[in-house]
Amino acid sequence: MSNETASDVWSASVTDEEQPKPPIIIGVATGLGALLWLAPFMGLNSVLNPAKLANIMGGAGAEVNNYIAMLGTIGAIVSTITTLIIGALTDITRTRWGRRTPWILAGSVLTALVMVGLGAVNDRSQLWIFTLLWCGIQTFINMIVAPLIAVIADRTAPKHRGLISSVYAIGYIIGQYGGPVIGGRFLSDANPALVNTGYYALAIMMLLSGPVAAVLMREKSSLGMPKLKFDAGVFKDHFSFPTKGARNLYLALFGKMMINIAVTAFSVYQLFYLTSGMGVDSDTAGNYISAMGVATMVTAIIFAPISGPISDKLGTRKKVVAFSALLTAIGTIIPFVYQQPASMVWYGVVAGIGAGIFFSVDQALNLEVLPNPQTAAKDLGILNFANTGAQILAPVAGAILFQIVGGQYMPILPFLSIIALVGAGLVMLIREKH
Known part of the structure; x- marks a missing residue:
């Protein structure tokens, strides 16, 4: 003792x-x-x-x-x-x-x-x-x-x-x-x-x-x-998946997995949106991808520090995470609507804001859907499948959508926006404690 x-x-x-x-x-x-x-x-x-x-x-x-x-x-x-x-x-x-x-x-x-x-x-x-x-x-x-x-x-x-x-x-x-x-x-x-x-x-x-x-x-x-x-x-x-009081955990898991699938699938095909979809050469595409990455990082770093405290003040996590998914959906549709290389940078700006908000509040939401504090690390591991599962499923989803839309890359984007919005809807179904 x-x-x-x-x-x-x-x-x-x-x-x-x-x-x-x-x-x-x-x-x-x-x-x-x-x-x-x-x-x-x-x-x-x-x-x-x-x-x-x-x-x-x-x-x-x-x-x-x-x-x-x-x-x-x-x-x-x-x-x-x-x-x-x-x-x-x-x-x-x-x-x-x-x-x-x-x-x-x-x-x-x-x-x-x-x-x-x-x-x-x-x-x-x-x-x-x-x-x-x-x-x-x-x-x-x-x-x-x-x-x-x-x-x-x-x-x-x-x-x-x-x-x-x-x-x-x-x-x-x-x-x-x-x-x-x-x-x-x-x-x-x-x-x-x-x-x-x-x-x-x-x-x-x-x-x-x-x-x-x-x-x-x-x-x-x-x-x-x-x-x-x-x-x-x-x-x-x-050592098993929770069943008692775990409704919020699974809504968070599948909601965030849908959001991550949209983001990951966009990343998988970003080169082809520029080359096959917009007709630029590989060198130019690389430059725009680099610019998009910088835009995403800068906006994410700006919005991450303020989003968590804002969610504390608002007393809600799910609405803030759902809003980040909405920004991801809007950013994803921009290259489809304008189909100009610069639209990829605008995706980086809008989706980067969403990423900063998401990364900031996501962990807070994870902690508040845990059914049992005694098994926190194990249940957080289950929630991590929202990330690892997306890595597996996003390329598969992209390949299926590529076939559905007739072997083109740009028409995939509206579907990815919808997937992100479905994720936002699942997150909004979480019952928060007030």
Whole structure:
């Protein structure tokens, strides 16, 4: 039995009365942690992996594209499964360092080691090793992601969750859009081996993610929490999909998945909207895609810090998330209506505002639809399927729509707008507590 007092140990959550001031340090800890794991991951996934595979497989082409698509599908499936398992294990972890910290630290070390291993793969005969290591990354990185997000649920009162989610979102957005920029610094036609250096440099960032978050958040001991005997009841509560009081969770899951499918499918075909749809050459298309990316990042960073506090003041999450989906739908339809290359930049502006709002308030909404604070990390893992599921389903949905509209790209866009609006409608069906 622990000798620690109740104030020194974890509880599953904190009330508004117990936390009159916002725990800004939790937002900073989780935001920096997110930046330090997401930037390396995006640098690998978006830049270094394609470059390395092109080097190994003799140039960019259909073979490389098919292999990358296969990696994406396998990775999303592995990530979905491991997020649930790891999240559940962190919920029942009892150590003097808390429930989340040991997993976050171990995840940062293991993921960094696997990244070094990926950098060392340089031969076509080793592609099976590359595939296994990529599955390893998808597993070990969830030892950071799942518990890091759960810390916000553990340590933040409901009235502050919008603000803290906004702070988290700033780190997340910088990591998402900045990671490919960092990865791009390690591309060189004159020195293809520089790509390997990129893996090692980004591994250092990943290695820092766990310690930086752990030092800042200073998680208290969980030894005073009730010990759980691993029986059928614990397995049902901690390792299965919830059924009791989970209506809001599933509405949030499928609503956000629809929004993410619209955004991801747009991204998958953005080059073809410009080339096949608007008739520009590849170089020009690349310039417009870059400009669109900058517009999206800038507007998202501007709107992320203010959206969470606004949702706190309004006392609602679902309406703000639904509004972000409406902006996504409007942005998506702009290139279809005008069919000029500049319309893609306007998509970046409008959808970027939506993205900033969404990233900021999304986590706050996630926390408020959890059916049981005791299983927060596991249930947040289920909600993460809104992201991983979209990665799998968006290319499939795009391919189906491409066939339905007669083998053209531009007519896909109105359908993607409708998908985003359906997502907004599902989110609006959530019953909020007032």
